[in-house]
Amino acid sequence: MVQFTLNGAVVALEVPDEASLLQALRGPGGLSGPRFGCGNELCGCCMVLVEGVPRYACTLGAGAVAGLAVVTVEGLGTPEAPHPLQAAFLAEQAGQCGYCLSGILVSAAALLERDRSPDEDAIRAALEPHLCRCGSHNRIIRAIQGATT
Incomplete structure (x- = not known):
């Protein structure tokens, strides 16, 4: 059993000792936002915030x-009140497949928590761990820039 704060709510998930956080989130956590891509820290599909990092x-x-705060994409906003990034991604049509x-x-x-107005270089550096096979990078960067205004 591991207890932590997930998207603002304290949860206790029963998971095997060897389970990854991704397995816990997608299994007993019931979330589908964080995705399995490579399993080797090469694509970023599974990225979540742990204590804001x-x-x-x-x-x-x-x-x-255990005892920490975890935020997934589900915790950023809701359909009724999307996070400014989510709204900007929709407005810019920044995703193709969305994986x-x-x-x-x-x-x-x-990134926006650390720097409210990042330049393009800072955005590219923050997104370096992420692999988008659809080639939406330019629209993604424009969407992030649009979320800062």
Whole structure:
């Protein structure tokens, strides 16, 4: 059993000792936002915020977040009140298949928490761990820039 704060609510998830945070979130956590891509910290599809810092959920043990705050894309906003990034991504049509976007959105949210007006170089650096096979990078960068205004 691992207890932590997930998207603002305290949860206790029963997971095997060897379970990754991603397995805990998608299994007993019931979330679908963080995705399994590579399992080796190479694509960023599984990225979540742990205490406000982007972390790969595919390799982070679930027990490592005991007592900590974890935020997934589901915790950024709601359909009724989307996070400014989510609204900007929709307005810019920044995704094609969308598989990578949950990880990109949480990393971008962490960036905007640190720097309310990042330049393009800072945005590209924050997104470096993410792989988007659809080639939506330019629209993604424009969307992040649009969320800052």
